[in-house]
Amino acid sequence: MDDTSSKVYDLDVFSGEKRMPPAYPRISVLTRRAIACAVLTTAFTSYGSVASPVQEEPAASPWQDRLETLRYWTPKRMREAAVLSSSSTGKPIEPPVTPGGDEIGYAPVPLPYARSMPTRVTGQLFFHDPLRKEDGHCSASVVQSASRRLILTAAHCVVSVTIEPPLMWNEHLMFVPAYDGTRPPSDSAYAPYGAWPITRVYVSAVGKQNPVTLLRTDYDVAVAGVFDDAGPIEDVVCGGLMPRLSNPDDPITFPKVRVVGYPSAAAYSGAEQFHCESSTMLSITPSGIRLPQCGLASGNSGGPVMVVDDNEGNLVQVAAVVHNTFEQSRLLPYVYPALEAMANSEHRRGLPAAPTSPCP
Template identity: 35%
Template sequence: MARTLVSTLVTALAALGGLATTTSLESSAATRALGGAEASPLMRPRQAIRYWTPARQAGAGAAELPATRPPLVPASARRLLSVPDDQRITPGGDDNGYAPVRRPYTGTARSRVTGRLFFVNAAGQGDSCSASVVRSASGLLVVTAAHCVYSVPEGAEHGQWHTNFAFVPAYDGRATGERQREPYGRWGGRRAWKPGAYTGLAGGDWNSVYDVALIEVGRRERTLQDAVGALTPLRSQGGRHTVISTGYPGVLGRKPYDGRDQLWCLARTQPARALAAVNAAVSSAATELVGKLETYNCHLSKGHSGGPWVVQGTRDLVGVLSAGTEDGEADGYSVANALNVESYGAIVKKADPRGVYDALSVAATGPTVPVRRGRTATVTATVTMRGLLAAAQVPVTLRVPDGAALTAVTGAACARTAQQAACAIDAVRPGHPVRLTARVRLTAGAPRQVPVTAHVTATALDPSQRDNTAVARIPVQD
């Protein structure tokens, strides 16, 4: 993904020449209006807590999967497998790629923040999905799939909100006793949000990049985030990652697929080309669905919708499980929606208005003593995230004027010309600045001061763009 972004930027530089090209691209991205968001009616958290008794939890179903097209089955497939043998990479994984999470689920951060989401669906039936706690200023937000909060009941013309949301972090349906089954208690939903573009039609917008939702739970003695921790949303348009997918699949009659166990699956992601191929058959759209990730290492089962895809070795939430093949089909796969500005950004601005999310900034420093012409100076550009999310594939541009030349840039993947470098930082996380180091050679025609300009791309979530550009000035000695 980084190589693709760098190639695109350097092609633009070569075609149009100079900073004007990347500036126009970045300006377009920064000023793109956030998509709309819709909120459910206010709900009573305590009512949901009382409603979801252990008996009702035991009787809850697993939410239906968004309708999907049958996948293309390779001619070499001789028997039905959810995930082919050579695609399973989860240690101890079964035919669907899943393995049980080690009990107790309170033992690791990833399993603590993942839970089972109970609700009464639009048809009036008890249902469940998977969900996880996500960083917010309020400390009360849970992220899941939009089809877990909103749908069009059979025979209806319009979508309806589900009701009586109750989130149980680290839920263990096989434990005895309420405290063991619900180690952090039951958290009732107060309000849900979905992107305005999500309609709930056609089985849940099976190919919609907007199948993501947020639920605010009620406040207790402390916030949900204080109680269990939270994942950090990773802003991206998809890409290639190694992720861990966790949740509560609930296929009836199959153990452990009854929604009582937390399961996990190790996966390698790629842009959702399988779904895009079907989409292209209907229209002449692009060959990839930007904003969606897919994997052939894990299968999607009912009840796992809304579960988190977390980048391995981090707490970065890169996707929310959305769609895939039905259980038992050949060449199984699953699809997640990336947390991009247009979908996640739209709803988090409404759900958490006090939160500052995509606040990227850059600072530039250079030598304080004059540098002779013909010699090389070092300039550092430091990119910082002050918001509540992380950002993947962050574009940064470095530029020098005539009289100077960039001879090397380290710290990111870059495409470089003499006067400009177009770079893509793999990820910028809150509290972990990323430094790019540039070597600048001063020619015989260098002016008395050589400005080195660093620019980091802003998005519509950034409350201020004044700190997205910085200049370091190299003093030149005659």
């Protein structure tokens, strides 16, 4: 049966024509869609002033089964999902500036990840792609919210994008903050804050009518809620990144940002955190931002782009998420607030008082 709504297409980088992909090995969505994102962003985004669309109710995935997700993710599956057999890295357009960084700007995050707020709230997001029938991973982070139960990632990490509706959601999504897959599961630093199955995820309403639109820079943002047994995730990891919105009608750059995540290409295993520091510059589209001193790699998709203020020693704001190797998705006022509002409304039931004990 020729049902195009259930087929997944890539775009040929030279011709722009749709073609059926080969049988993909287990690779990161950042790798196999970076070219598509570049083509689609250029095709669909205007270069002048951007009128903010009217916000509609976001698209929300079905509710997941917590126990089913926990049963699915065995240590073996988690280990294999983090290893990408075909992946790519970007190339910085300026010399890297990360202290101790390699040729594309990455440096390993000092251990233990739980020692620093920006790294303990960043983790690996595991998922199963039901169309390709493969497991994979992205990066994600805990964000400050009224419900204290939300994480932030890229839309292409939670949806298996097709050219026609309906949205095809990834399954068995699970977030593991401060994950260190280089250690055995019996080690307390392997998953120091436990594993958090996702309740449901939220992406922009534009994906309901045209799923491919979620590959545009401005819409490649997703918010997810998590189940909790030990309390809201913000309380357990002792923090969250503060969302920092910016308007494409008045785009701004930041003197310094830091990306944290789980790259899985070349020398990167996908099992450990790396970070890259960079200045920023305006992108080819008003909704994006570029990091000239970082060449980001597969597996870092959805990871936070954090505003750095070394004078204050305070890395709490997240201004964008990793979209692909050369352009990152800003948190836009016509995208992010609607996602956060719907997620908060569905995750505030029985909210306990915030803890008063000091954080590490």
